[in-house]
Amino acid sequence: MTVRNIAQAINDALDLALGKDEAVVVFGEDVGRTGGVFRVTDGLRVQYGAERVIDSPVAESGIVGVGFGMAVGGLRPVLELQFMGFSYPAYDQIINHVARIRNRSRHRFSAPLVIRIPYGGGIGAAEHHSESMEAIYTHIPGLKVLVPSTPYDAKGLLLAAIEDPDPVVYLEPIRLYRAVKEDVPDEWYTLPIGAARVEREGDDVTLITWGAMTKETRQAADLLADEDISAEVIDLRSLVPLDLETLVESVGRTGRAVVIHEAPRTSGFGGEVVASVQEECLFSLASPILRVTGWDTVFPLKRSEHHYLPSASRIAAAARRTLES
Amino acid sequence: MLAILTPSGNLVAPSPLEPDVVRRLYRAMVFARTYDRKGTALQKQGRLATYASFEGQEAAQVGSAAALEPEDWMVASYRDAAAMWMQGYPLELLFAGRTGDERGGSPPAHVPVLPPSITVGGHMVHAVGLAWAARLRGERRVAITYFGDGATSEGDFHEAMNFAAVFNTPCVFFCQNNGWAISLPREEQTKSETIAQKAIAYGMPGVQVDGNDLLAVYAATEEALARARANEGPTLIEAVTYRIGPHTTADDPARYRAGTLTDEWRQRDPLERVRLFLSERELWTAEWQEEIEAAAASEIDRAIGLAEEMVPLGPGDVFASMYADLPRHLRLQQAENMAGWG
Numbered sequence: 001m002t003v004r005n006i007a008q009a010i011n012d013a014l015d016l017a018l019g020k021d022e023a024v025v026v027f028g029e030d031v032g033r034t035g036g037v038f039r040v041t042d043g044l045r046v047q048y049g050a051e052r053v054i055d056s057p058v059a060e061s062g063i064v065g066v067g068f069g070m071a072v073g074g075l076r077p078v079l080e081l082q083f084m085g086f087s088y089p090a091y092d093q094i095i096n097h098v099a100r101i102r103n104r105s106r107h108r109f110s111a112p113l114v115i116r117i118p119y120g121g122g123i124g125a126a127e128h129h130s131e132s133m134e135a136i137y138t139h140i141p142g143l144k145v146l147v148p149s150t151p152y153d154a155k156g157l158l159l160a161a162i163e164d165p166d167p168v169v170y171l172e173p174i175r176l177y178r179a180v181k182e183d184v185p186d187e188w189y190t191l192p193i194g195a196a197r198v199e200r201e202g203d204d205v206t207l208i209t210w211g212a213m214t215k216e217t218r219q220a221a222d223l224l225a226d227e228d229i230s231a232e233v234i235d236l237r238s239l240v241p242l243d244l245e246t247l248v249e250s251v252g253r254t255g256r257a258v259v260i261h262e263a264p265r266t267s268g269f270g271g272e273v274v275a276s277v278q279e280e281c282l283f284s285l286a287s288p289i290l291r292v293t294g295w296d297t298v299f300p301l302k303r304s305e306h307h308y309l310p311s312a313s314r315i316a317a318a319a320r321r322t323l324e325s
Numbered sequence: 326m327l328a329i330l331t332p333s334g335n336l337v338a339p340s341p342l343e344p345d346v347v348r349r350l351y352r353a354m355v356f357a358r359t360y361d362r363k364g365t366a367l368q369k370q371g372r373l374a375t376y377a378s379f380e381g382q383e384a385a386q387v388g389s390a391a392a393l394e395p396e397d398w399m400v401a402s403y404r405d406a407a408a409m410w411m412q413g414y415p416l417e418l419l420f421a422g423r424t425g426d427e428r429g430g431s432p433p434a435h436v437p438v439l440p441p442s443i444t445v446g447g448h449m450v451h452a453v454g455l456a457w458a459a460r461l462r463g464e465r466r467v468a469i470t471y472f473g474d475g476a477t478s479e480g481d482f483h484e485a486m487n488f489a490a491v492f493n494t495p496c497v498f499f500c501q502n503n504g505w506a507i508s509l510p511r512e513e514q515t516k517s518e519t520i521a522q523k524a525i526a527y528g529m530p531g532v533q534v535d536g537n538d539l540l541a542v543y544a545a546t547e548e549a550l551a552r553a554r555a556n557e558g559p560t561l562i563e564a565v566t567y568r569i570g571p572h573t574t575a576d577d578p579a580r581y582r583a584g585t586l587t588d589e590w591r592q593r594d595p596l597e598r599v600r601l602f603l604s605e606r607e608l609w610t611a612e613w614q615e616e617i618e619a620a621a622a623s624e625i626d627r628a629i630g631l632a633e634e635m636v637p638l639g640p641g642d643v644f645a646s647m648y649a650d651l652p653r654h655l656r657l658q659q660a661e662n663m664a665g666w667g
Contacts, residue, residue, distance in 0.1 A: 142648070
């Protein structure tokens with residue numbers, strides 16, 4: 001066991017994977033010499049060499065397209081796209097090639113790669129550096145989409161993603177990189193893909209979230225607890241596949257739910273969660289399932305971020321509203 | 326422009342191939358043309374989905390693919406069936422893909438050819454990754470990618486060329502400049518005087534070759550492959566050829582180009598000059614021509630039969646290859662689709 005933050009836990013996972021399997025390569029902009037803009041890949045190039053921890057020219061489509069070729073050719077690339085707002089040039093490669101090759105070749109070829117994408121706001125970054133557009137990835141058939149929010153989950157899910165025979169988009173909440181520390185086992189371990197984690201048990205209302213918003217959601221649960229409202233907090237961890245069973249069990253019991261995400265509301269993944277949960281347990285619901293999300297606006301610049309990001313009080317207010325009916 | 330065999334069948338440089346090999350490749354070109362014309366005919370009968378003819382490009386595809394080793398990766402486009410077939414892609418699967426069946430994209434394990442790319446240009450970067458994987462794994466094989474003049478305007482052409490050169494990956498970029506991207510002529514596709522010259526900007530060799538000259542195409546490709554195998558890096562080859570037919574069966578070239586231009590290119594037919602070359606050496610007769618055409622037609626009919634006799638996929642099969650292991654939500658959707666709504 002070593003106390004690690006999320007960035008260190010991811011680094012540890014990559015270190016183990018590079019050490020264990022010669023097919024693993026780390027490929028992306030600035031991942032080598034500087035260890036990535038967030039230092040997540042720090043030290044790996046020195047240890048494993050420039051042929052396996054590869055500084056890429058600045059071209060996201062090329063990173064994913066070349067990574068696709070590497071994966072089809074027998075490697076296990078872990079690609080890094082520097083920020084979600086910079087991932088869009090790679091979208092064609094992801095949707096038309098990475099996510100499709102298994103199906104269009106009827107299992108003859110596959111692309112077992114991981115695309116790591118730091119995402120989300122709250123750190124006062126420049127324009128295009130704060131996006132939280134997970135739904136553009138969850139909408140693509142053929143991908144898996146993971147979002148860890150703790151160091152333990154970050155390591156276990158990344159190793160699971162690297163072992164997975166199919167392409168995985170692995171989203172890293174930027175503002176949590178160094179905000180959470182906990183004991184993380186030093187050895188190799190994996191967590192199941194498609195399993196949510198009940199972070200806090202409760203009876204009155206289910207708060208469903210993922211990634212960076214777990215922090216505000218926990219704070220909201222604390223606020224509610226002060227009012228003797230018992231909130232269950234579920235961290236999805238995996239958006240695709242979605243652990244609907246855990247959600248249905250919880251909401252079926254509490255009868256009330258709020259889905260919280262940082263992304264814009266319209267066509268956000270929260271809509272998918274609400275639709276899927278109500279299909280399974282409408283008649284257990286005591287009130288409509290609410291969403292607390294980012295607005296349908298462009299993500300604001302530094303001085304207005306707080307006008308956009310869902311806060312603990314906004315989440316708590318929505319939870320109270322579900323309890324009014 | 327590199328040229329070895331003139332349209333009148335004369336050598337202007339030594340042949341890189343022995344006459345008996347040329348004879349074998351001529352037969353392959355006859356086969357390819359027979360396949361191609363059959364493809365168009367079958368589409369008109371409603372038996373194939375949209376078909377993209379490569380008539381006029383047989384030497385470019387057969388000559389380049391003939392230089393490959395059997396284990397070399399090939400990443401090609403929807404107009405490259407002859408090259409894919411040369412590299413071992415089963416004929417019946419080429420047809421199956423065209424009938425609209427995903428199983429056409431699934432070649433046998435020993436065939437290192439990806440299913441053809443339908444989007445334009447996105448596949449060129451894949452060759453860079455495949456070549457990289459081969460090098461890192463200590464394999465001797467290289468990767469070749471086929472694309473047209475239109476694809477060179479795509480951003481992924483730039484990214485593929487740049488990555489390949491920077492990382493010195495063992496791959497070959499084989500551009501068939503057939504003059505047209507659907508309706509857009511080559512002159513409006515790029516202001517560059519040649520496509521081959523684009524290689525200079527990336528720091529790799531670029532070679533322009535008469536794409537209707539089987540021997541020149543073979544020689545250029547063989548040299549590029551040797552460079553790649555010697556870890557001397559990638560090469561861009563521009564094979565100058567012409568798309569005799571329409572873009573696809575859904576297209577009418579009369580709307581955008583003069584028939585006289587096509588007639589001019591017919592005078593530079595890639596098969597005819599090889600026929601003259603062989604005839605001069607008493608390696609071609611009219612009887613042999615009939616024999617190889619009949620053998621091609623028979624083999625092609627057999628392949629069409631196999632493709633058409635494939636048991637149609639069922640309602641559960643559209644899910645079957647989405648993931649190695651189907652996640653729960655897809656298993657439920659699959660069961661729903663299979664149960665029907667009777």
